[in-house]
Amino acid sequence: xxxxxxxxxxxxxxxxxxxxxxxxxxxxxxxxxxxxxxxxxxxxxxxxxxxxxxxxxxxxxxxxxxxxxxxxxxxxxxxxxxxxxxxxxxxxxxxxxxxxxxxxxxxxxxxxxxxxxxxxxxxxxxxxxxxxxxxxxxxxxxxxxxxxxxxxxxxxxxxxxxxxxxxxxxxxxxxxxxxxxxxxxxxxxxxxxxxxxxxxxxxxxxxxxxxxxxxxxxxxxxxxxxxxxxxxxxxxxxxxxxxxxxxxxxxxxxxxxxxxxxxxxxxxxxxxxxxxxxxxxxxxxxxxxxxxxxxxxxxxxxxxxxxxxxxxxxxxxxxxxxxxxxxxxxxxxxxxxxxxxxxxxxxxxxxxxxxxxxxxxxxxxxxxxxxxxxxxxxxxxxxxxxxxxxxxxxxxxxxxxxxxxxxxxxxxxxxxxxxxxxxxxxxxxxxxxxxxxxxxxxxxxxxxxxxxxxxxxxxxxxxxxxxxxxxxxxxxxxxxxxxxxxxxxxxxxxxxxxxxxxxxxxxxxxxxxxxxxxxxxxxxxxxxxxxxxxxxxxxxxxxxxxxxxxxxxxxxxxxxxxxxxxxxxxxxxxxxxxxxxxxxxxxxxxxxxxxxxxxxxxxxxxxxxxxxxxxxxxxxxxxxxxxxxxxxxxxxx
Amino acid sequence: xxxxxxxxxxxxxxxxxxxxxxxxxxxxxxxxxxxxxxxxxxxxxxxxxxxxxxxxxxxxxxxxxxxxxxxxxxxxxxxx
Numbered sequence: 001x002x003x004x005x006x007x008x009x010x011x012x013x014x015x016x017x018x019x020x021x022x023x024x025x026x027x028x029x030x031x032x033x034x035x036x037x038x039x040x041x042x043x044x045x046x047x048x049x050x051x052x053x054x055x056x057x058x059x060x061x062x063x064x065x066x067x068x069x070x071x072x073x074x075x076x077x078x079x080x081x082x083x084x085x086x087x088x089x090x091x092x093x094x095x096x097x098x099x100x101x102x103x104x105x106x107x108x109x110x111x112x113x114x115x116x117x118x119x120x121x122x123x124x125x126x127x128x129x130x131x132x133x134x135x136x137x138x139x140x141x142x143x144x145x146x147x148x149x150x151x152x153x154x155x156x157x158x159x160x161x162x163x164x165x166x167x168x169x170x171x172x173x174x175x176x177x178x179x180x181x182x183x184x185x186x187x188x189x190x191x192x193x194x195x196x197x198x199x200x201x202x203x204x205x206x207x208x209x210x211x212x213x214x215x216x217x218x219x220x221x222x223x224x225x226x227x228x229x230x231x232x233x234x235x236x237x238x239x240x241x242x243x244x245x246x247x248x249x250x251x252x253x254x255x256x257x258x259x260x261x262x263x264x265x266x267x268x269x270x271x272x273x274x275x276x277x278x279x280x281x282x283x284x285x286x287x288x289x290x291x292x293x294x295x296x297x298x299x300x301x302x303x304x305x306x307x308x309x310x311x312x313x314x315x316x317x318x319x320x321x322x323x324x325x326x327x328x329x330x331x332x333x334x335x336x337x338x339x340x341x342x343x344x345x346x347x348x349x350x351x352x353x354x355x356x357x358x359x360x361x362x363x364x365x366x367x368x369x370x371x372x373x374x375x376x377x378x379x380x381x382x383x384x385x386x387x388x389x390x391x392x393x394x395x396x397x398x399x400x401x402x403x404x405x406x407x408x409x410x411x412x413x414x415x416x417x418x419x420x421x422x423x424x425x426x427x428x429x430x431x432x433x434x435x436x437x438x439x440x441x442x443x444x445x446x447x448x449x450x451x452x453x454x455x456x457x458x459x460x461x462x463x464x465x466x467x468x469x470x471x472x473x474x475x476x477x478x479x480x481x482x483x484x485x486x487x488x489x490x491x492x493x494x495x496x497x498x499x500x501x502x503x504x505x506x507x508x509x510x511x512x513x514x515x516x517x518x519x520x521x522x523x524x525x526x527x528x529x530x531x532x533x534x535x536x537x538x539x540x541x542x543x544x545x546x547x548x549x550x551x552x553x554x555x556x557x558x559x560x561x562x563x564x565x566x567x568x569x570x571x572x573x574x575x576x577x578x579x580x581x582x583x584x585x586x587x588x589x590x591x592x593x594x595x596x597x598x599x600x601x602x603x604x605x606x607x608x609x610x611x612x613x614x615x616x617x618x619x620x621x622x623x624x625x626x627x628x629x630x631x632x633x634x635x636x637x
Numbered sequence: 638x639x640x641x642x643x644x645x646x647x648x649x650x651x652x653x654x655x656x657x658x659x660x661x662x663x664x665x666x667x668x669x670x671x672x673x674x675x676x677x678x679x680x681x682x683x684x685x686x687x688x689x690x691x692x693x694x695x696x697x698x699x700x701x702x703x704x705x706x707x708x709x710x711x712x713x714x715x716x717x
Contacts, residue, residue, distance in 0.1 A: 234647055235647070243646065244645070244646055244707075244708065246645060247645045247646060247707040247708065250645070250686050250689075250705055250707055251684055251686060251691065251707055252691070434691065458682070458684045459682050459708075460682070461682055473693060474684070474691070474693060475691075475693075566689065567686055567689055567690055567691050568691070570690070571691065
């Protein structure tokens with residue numbers, strides 16, 4: 001008997017409408033766990049390098065983890081992955097809510113979608129059954145309306161949904177997929193891939209799910225969270241994220257005017273405290289979670305905001321607020337609601353608008369380009385217009401829907417210097433000029449400048465239980481910081497494989513206890529950390545195969561210059577130190593210096609020799625570098 | 638010499654729930670001496686801004702300096 005998973009992965013080819021079930025062995029689950037591990041497995045095995053991310057040959061993988069659906073706080077999550085249309089690199093996003101647990105309870109550990117439907121469809125998965133349903137009547141609807149319609153169609157008012165709105169349908173390159181109307185698999189355009197397949201939604205309902213090996217232990221762990229809610233999670237259940245806006249300004253970490261400035265006079269206007277006092281009607285939770293950190297806001301005027309779509313997180317408040325110079329809370333809440341309706345990633349939406357605002361300020365864009373809209377920093381109405389225009393690809397929205405990197409290339413005339421992105425992905429709302437560990441983290445992450453599973457070294461300066469006892473200084477970018485980065489990120493990434501929430505503060509021993517209690521395996525931290533390292537190497541391998549190399553692990557020019565005023569006006573990332581940190585990082589990881597490609601030895605050590613077979617890699621680091629050089633010279637011939 | 642210490646968010650508990658404290662220090666004291674005075678617990682990580690600029694534990698303080706202690710938690714595990 002197995003515990004914690006269903007031994008079933010659903011395979012759906014939308015072109016042929018063929019449905020089959022794959023039954024992986026225990027080795028598969030114990031080696032890859034779920035989430036990132038499973039996504040990287042399928043992308044490496046089944047995608048040919050160089051395919052169009054928005055073409056039918058891309059695959060879209062919905063991957064819960066072994067912990068998803070278990071009765072444990074933070075266990076309601078799933079990952080979604082594909083080759084990213086925003087970056088052309090490995091693409092992955094995580095999401096909470098209830099849908100992931102529902103999928104697991106309906107009998108499946110993942111879904112791999114291939115091909116493209118001839119006309120819009122949705123999937124209805126219920127207690128082991130799978131149906132492909134017509135969705136022509138849903139195409140173009142906001143996700144609130146389509147969820148209601150799907151629930152009526154299938155006769156199940158508790159059906160959970162993962163959906164796209166207009167943004168995904170029109171293949172906005174940073175469109176997201178939203179679970180249960182409020183929870184976004186936000187980054188790198190997974191919603192655009194779903195749209196490219198004519199797949200509107202996946203509805204799920206299940207009454208079963210895997211047995212747990214030790215339910216009593218899971219109960220004890222849950223009780224521990226309940227008894228330590230305030231101590232371990234501070235005010236998360238009261239405010240959620242966004243409760244430290246003033247501290248963000250004082251430290252220079254609150255992105256303002258496209259990461260250019262530090263002056264944001266009224267940060268409290270957009271803080272979680274103000275939200276609580278003015279527009280919030282309640283806090284909500286995800287599946288089985290007592291932390292309850294999700295805000296729900298309701299506004300009548302000036303901008304009506306429907307509480308059905310939840311409320312803004314810190315990233316949204318900063319991206320659509322301070323980074324656009326906007327302190328109008330109601331407008332930000334409205335923009336958040338629109339992004340949910342249309343399924344747009346709020347970080348990239350805010351970032352590309354901030355980029356366009358800086359272009360407008362520098363006359364690279366004019367009112368002729370913007371349909372007469374005065375696209376200046378601080379203009380909340382203009383920001384709201386842009387959100388709608390992007391989702392509908394109207395006017396300049398069609399250009400911005402391509403993402404910051406492509407929009408800058410198209411505008412030209414030096415617009416690239418205002419384009420703040422890594423590999424095409426806009427950064428999270430955290431500044432590497434303060435959090436120096438993020439300089440390396442943003443540069444080398446396989447998905448781009450993603451703030452999650454990254455080193456926020458204002459907070460993490462040591463990890464005593466991992467052997468990093470002496471705190472590493474904030475502005476350090478030497479070997480000690482690289483070591484801290486590697487340990488921290490390897491630990492963090494396991495949450496994207498097992499699927500656990502970052503906002504439920506399990507420590508490493510408790511995570512081991514959870515894995516043992518869910519699966520019955522005799523796992524320890526070594527095994528789980530190796531799983532994390534394996535998943536990092538697999539995502540790296542995918543990018544190497546796509547032609548990404550050392551030069552792509554870099555930061556936008558902006559972060560090499562100080563902010564115009566404030567706490568970070570005399571400090572910036574030193575490009576030489578970053579280059580050096582990359583060299584140290586590749587060496588510590590067992591990757592070569594030219595491409596940052598894993599050696600065969602590293603991949604064999606991680607028990608994934610099949611990945612080495614699919615790459616042009618060697619046993620030896622020096623030979624790897626020589627091979628990398630030969631490959632790069634070939635590329636430019 | 639006198640130094641003004643400000644705290645934000647939950648770190649106010651280290652200032653007896655006040656927004657601001659005035660501390661008397663000997664000349665050439667560093668930020669680390671403030672930490673010692675305020676009995677910072679081992680598990681807490683603070684970020685420090687002195688007169689509007691990012692500082693660290695070794696920063697030497699001067700009379701009249703304004704020092705802000707900030708928390709910079711970002712969800713994440715509770716390793717410090």
